[in-house]
Amino acid sequence: MDHTLESLAAEQHAGGGKKEIWRVTIILSVFTIIELALGFLLMSVVNDLARHFIKGVIIIFMLAKAFYIVGYFMHLKHEIRNLIMTIVVPLFLFVWFIIAFLSDGNSFKNNKNEWDRNHKERSKEPMPKHEEGTHTLE
């Protein structure tokens, strides 16, 4: 069977149509509002553990939004499985990237605070105040 562009164009209609578009729009908006609400909540939370927990929840909502945009708006969920795999599998490299680099940054900070005698004191120095409209920090 010859696969012309016209037949490809005709075949790619899988998916829920307009109804699905509106459903995803509402989901994305609701998730954004929840994210914003958590962002506002974060402003009044001082406890470190609670802050980390809220940030984790925000990141989960961020990933959920990414899933809906890629899956439905970009239509990836309705593509052939092999195509999905060639896109999604390489992205799992990010799991390693994030763990490796962030923990490296963290251990750099800890080592520096421990071994560089002045580093910790220096990073506690207050920032000099500037008059409104006179920003000379070059």
Add this chain to the structure above:
Amino acid sequence: MWKGGRSPFNVEYGKLMMWYFLMSDAFTFGAFLIAYGTTRFATNGWPNPNEVFRSYPLGGNVHAPLIFVSLMTFILIISSVTMVLAVHEGHSMNRKGVAKYLVLTILGGLAFLSCQAWEWTHLHNEGAWWGRNPFPNSDGSISTTNFTNFFFTITGFHGFHVFSGVLINIIMLIMVLRGTFDRRGHYLMIEKAGLYWHFVDLVWVFVFTCFYLI
């Protein structure tokens, strides 16, 4: 198993390549954001985004964190929705519908760019730029310029993507109005432009969370 004779992924060549381009672009943005995260993890203090991004146009010195950026976020989400609707109209070969939704998408993109231009100008007036950071850490201590460097580099790179997305959409609109796709018999080109535009929205989801929320 693919036995030949038909497209193994059931998408045309251009769309497949768009997907692979976007995947590589995702790695570029990912590298930027991970570099930002690593630097932030390696630094003792960091400015509080709610103290930095707290203004909106004509708001004066009002303390209103997250307000303006949530407007920008919704503009981009809505323009993504109008883009899907343009693709949807393209399936039924409705030239007028495609043109209408493309115009709305372009307007959304321009609105977003205007918001970003205002925000950059405002921050610049406050003394922030590459290599200059007037904002102290959240505990009042001296901050590094990494904060502004990463902010302007990453939002700038994203803004450039929005800008090129708007250009692509304008070209698409011209082609639609001239009836190019009607003669071709399909609106597949709109789908490729749509993929790019959704990607721009996708990246903003991450930029928004990483810079403004957490």
